[in-house]
Amino acid sequence: MRRVVRQSKFRHVFGQAVKNDQCYDDIRVSRVTWDSSFCDSKGAQAPMVHFCVTHCASTCQICIGCIAVSAVHADRRFSFPRRVMLIVHCIETGRIDKSYPTVCGHTGPVLDIDWCPHNDQVIASGSEDCTVMVWQIPENGLTLSLTEPVVILEGHSKRVGIVAWHPTARNVLLSAGCDNAIIIWNVGTGEALINLDDMHSDMIYNVSWNRNGSLICTASKDKKVRVIDPRKQEIVAEKEKAHEGARPMRAIFLADGNVFTTGFSRMSERQLALWNPKNMQEPIALHEMDTSNGVLLPFYDPDTSIIYLCGKGDSSIRYFEITDESPYVHYLNTFSSKEPQRGMGYMSKRGLDSDLFQDDLYPDTAGPEAALEAEEWFEGKNADPILISLKHGYIPGKNRDLKVVKKNILDSKPAANKKCDLISAPKKTTDTTSVQNEAKLDEILKExxxxxxxxxxQDERISKLEQQLAKMAV
Known part of the structure; x- marks a missing residue:
């Protein structure tokens, strides 16, 4: 696209990689062929940086300083591979020991992860084992491997490749799988309350909430971009062939309600586009980038309207500012590195720690307090994020533990609209059979x-023995 030089307070934004001693080294990232970001970061206190980037170097460095990173990898030292997440504490930079504690619970590769925006100790994961798991990470990090999730969410019939927390409602989690279904969960009760299983005819590439969480937009393998009201279970707007190429697309909501997409042209050129959901016949802006084949992953900062574009296999991150002035998508700058990147994560600005502050560069940003409870959102209420000032820095408050109170589905009343209620009451059985089944289930779970x-x-024991063997060999 043509780079138009224009006056902007963000014109001189630049990226700078930290030194090697501030990187996380020797992280065995998953080899699964799924277009996820492979890493995510939460809003803990950290230097003034936004990105964690997993590079394709043999050491698999995550090049960023002092943030909590979640990376996915599989351990093949067992007859069946253990599927784990690695939670790295923000101060533990350097080489990651093989015996470092992990989050292990899935029986298939972990395909996507997402830190909860309202609790810095809670993370959700989606897996090839068709389940979503929600984990409570100890406040000071892991000292032992974590094997028990707070809740297991089961409802997909195929692998789960997308998990995304609601931006303003507590304990509302969205998941999407290769069964072409989107399920919205109340994590606080472990219930699946909305199932959008008839809106996509092909694989869903990504799902994005809008600013207040009233709508979602999706990009799909059928080359359609859809804007959906999940509670009404209606498609609000739809665009066929938003990008005509066969490679995967991405679609995200912007703060003003417009939709930003990345994709490929018929000639396999990478494109970016801006759309108004009220009229999606023609894009507000459409720009061609280059001919690289890496899928462009957009990371959006709603406070400054800046989008960062990262491509797998690229060695650069490009920044664009979105405005209401033509050409609407303005090129700002490019960060280049020596190694191609494999995964990316974006950290909340609550994690910033710097002596420098400018009101115009760092306006109020979304804080950790939820504007709504899950029940309020499912009842139809909407609310914008509760903003906080960064002027004096962010001091993390006490995170409350995630508690799941499962309801007795035998007592649930049938809903007037069956489509809106995923869970239907099973046929009544005798009390004796129910007690026997519960006892058997408890026994299986304990085993x-x-x-x-x-x-x-055994994993930790093997790692220690390997270390002893290495020392003896030396």
Whole structure:
């Protein structure tokens, strides 16, 4: 696209990689062929940086200083691979020891992860095992491997490749799978309350909430971009062939309600486009970038209207400012590195820690307090994020533990609209059978927990023995 030089307070924004001693080294990132970001970062106190980037170097460095990073990798030292997440504490830079504790619970590769915006200790994961798991990470990081999630959310019939927390409502989580279904969960009760299973005829590439969480937009393999009201279960707007190329697209909501997309042209050129959901016949702006084949992943800052574009296999991150002036999408700058990137994550500005502050560069940003409870959102209420000032820095408050109170589905009343209620009451059985089934289920769960604990302990034991063997060899 033509780079138009224009006056902007963000014109001289630039990126700078930290030194090697502030990187996380030797992280074995997953080899699964899924277009996820592979890493995510939460809003803990950190230097003034926004990105964590997993590079394709043999050491698999995550080049950024002092943030909590979640990376996905599989351990192949067992007869069946353990599927784990690695939670790295913000002060533990350098080489990651093989015996470093992990989050292990999935029986298939972890495909997507997302830190909760309202609780810095809670993270959700989606996996090839068709489940979503929500984990509570200890406040001071892991000292032992974590095997028990707070809740397991089961409802997809195929692998789960997308998880995304609601931006303003507490305990509302969205998941999307290769069954072409989107499920919205109340994590606080473990219930699946909305199932959008008839809106996509092909694989869903990504899902994005809008600013207040009243709408979602999706990009799909059928080359359509859809804007959906999840509670009414209606498609509000739709664009066929938003990008005509066969490679994957991405679509995200902007703060003003417009939709930003990335994709490929018929000639396999990478494109970016801006759309108004009220009229999606023609884009507000459409620009061609280059002929690289890496899928462009957009990361959006709603406070400054800046979009960062990262492509897998690229060695650069490009920044664009979105305005209401033509050409609407304005090129700002490019960060280049020596190694191609494999995964990317974007950290909340609550994690910034700097002596320098400018009101115009760092306006009020979304804080950790939820504007709504899950029940309020499902009842139809909307609310914008609760903003906080960064002028005097952000001091993290006390995170409350995530508690799941499962409801007795036998007592649930049938809903007037069956489509809006995913969970239907099963046929009544005798009290004796129910008690027997519960006892058997408890026994099975205890046995599974025992096996998981044994595996984790053996993993740590093997790592220690390997270290001793290496020392003896030297």
């Amino acid at each position: 599974i927990k025992s096996i998981k604990d044994t595996i984790c302990n």
